[in-house]
Amino acid sequence: MLHPLTTQLVGSYTKPTWLIKHNEIYRLGGRAWLIESDLLEGAQADVARLSIYDQEKAGMDLLTDGEPWRSAWDRHFISRLGGLNIARPANIVVPPSEIDTVKFKEEGEWSREDDDGLPRVVGPIEWLEPITVKELEFAKRQTGRPLKTQIVGPFTVIDRLADEYYHDELELAMAVAAALNKELLALEKAGAAVLHIDDPVMHSRFSRSKRLGIAPIERMIEGLTRPTTVHVCYGYAYSKESKAPSPTYPELLELLASVKGLTAMSIEYEQPRHQPDLLRHCGDKHVVLGLLDLGTTNIETPEHIASRIRDALEVIPPERLHPSSDCGMWHLPREVAFGKIRALVRGTDIVRRELGLPTSWPMTCS
Template identity: 35%
Template sequence: MKTLLPTSTAGSLPKPSWLAEPEKLWSPWKLEGDALIDGKHDALRVALQEQQVAGVDIVSDGEQTRQHFVTTFIEHLNGVDFEKRETVTIRNRYEASVPSVVGPVSRPKSVFVEDAKFLRKQTDKPIKWALPGPMTMIDTLYDGYYQDREKLAWEFAKILNQEAKELEAAGVDIIQFDEPAFNVFFDEVNEWGIATLERAIEGLKCETAVHICYGYGIKANTDWKKTLGSEWRQYEEVFPKLQQSNIDIISLECHNSRVPIELLSLIRGKKVMVGAIDVATNTIETPEEVADTLREALKYVDADKLYPCTNCGMAPLSREVATAKLNALSAGAEIIRKELSA
């Protein structure tokens, strides 16, 4: 029996304080060697248990084994030099010191597959695994080798496809590609961004998702949002072509954002992970607020295609706040399930 309105998170959950400094992105590990490997696995177990206790239906690793949703994947590739750093502007918003592409990029071995196998052993629930999308990867690097954004994106798409196929074989039910860059570089998204994403999912039989958000609740992102005016219509630029794509699920930000909910009509027919939890505030949503967001979304998305979710990852939040938000998400989804079954 398939769950109606299955809940999930966009990706990251806070790390335990014994593993890394809480409420901080790119937080360095507090352990090393074998202790770090054990610590990451223990944190993954904890994140899984917190999701299960909160009633989350589609669970994830909470990204406990990685420092960052993009760079941890890139660290394992050939052709990228982490010592040779350059400052770039990420997603036209903030400057960051990033590694350089210095030669042909390739993936010598799988990156997350062992972690995915470990997660699969711990639970019978459907699992979702997040990978960075090709466009967001190129936006988080300095490219001194290809010097061509599109060319590098196609190379990354091939590498992501190799990883995704191994994740599928490890028992992952949904593979999600994080593409916050899709909210910024509209011309490129339509010219080749969606095409490279389709290359990354080529040949997969499991479900695929693309997560397009307005970013973590960090200052650079919240400042940027203040410049976007009273209506955030970025999705309008990319939804028509995404609706025609082979991606199964589109994950987006709805709660407390200024995204006009009627834009969901542009992706009718797709499954939609509706962000009903705001990750840029410590305020805990009430179940009724979550239900309100879902009710609005149901005007444009069929109930069997609606997946209640968080707006983005929750790594920068405290564990207490993140857990309370997950509980609210589950309770809000339950309100709507009851209304639908009545």
């Protein structure tokens, strides 16, 4: 399902400011939503339709639903797992990031609202029922194009929990991975073309990732037959003013390159201004390459996109390279987000023509 230079998003598309408070997305209980509860599902459905429409109009190959159903992508899953106490969270906050090459925006522009605390682990972590299958089924009714589904990864989940049960990070991570594996199996059965795991904490807390190793990721993708991708990044551009290349990022990519059964790694490339040498750490995996800087409302030119792809092709062959956004686009105005993905497609098409490749692929949902 991954043809050469398959264009795609990393998860989210525009989430309008009439739908959600951007600076409160991590509030527990869905308190960031601006729409009354009896109207919210209809509003989210309309945003999903617009997201899919824009991606189709831009000519994207592999679509997402834009994630309008989710406030914070991680808590969307965490709040639905068994073994957690959400009603009485622990009065502790998420540990600080270890990425010292990131400059955060001024206080007040981004409110993480961690006064809500962290959900407490009070029993065995369990997958109770499908969490996002209905979202995939809705998206499939809107398009005949193949769909990528996104779920949170185990390293990010354990970072968002207060463990009062396992008292062992690896045991907790493996339990989370086993539960999330059931969600991926359900999504595969429902017809997802590509299964995408968002796990940015693998980078932001890399010392723990090295300590725990690749076993949680391998457990999470166990038994899957569709292409699987793990996305690792520097964090949302919404809260980061600037990003310089992190010295731990190449080592992280080497860690992912060693994961058996993993198809691709999805990497943030454009805003940190990474260069092709970084790609030498990706082994024989497919690379979903972030070429849209989401820290600016400036729209990239197709020529810039094409130039970055050509440079990357010096290291990664076209059958394993896939242009994408750096990360989620939820915070960008729709006209900016659309301009960026249209430039991504047009820049990719320039390179496809140079390589004698089709400018679109006959891909359909299964």
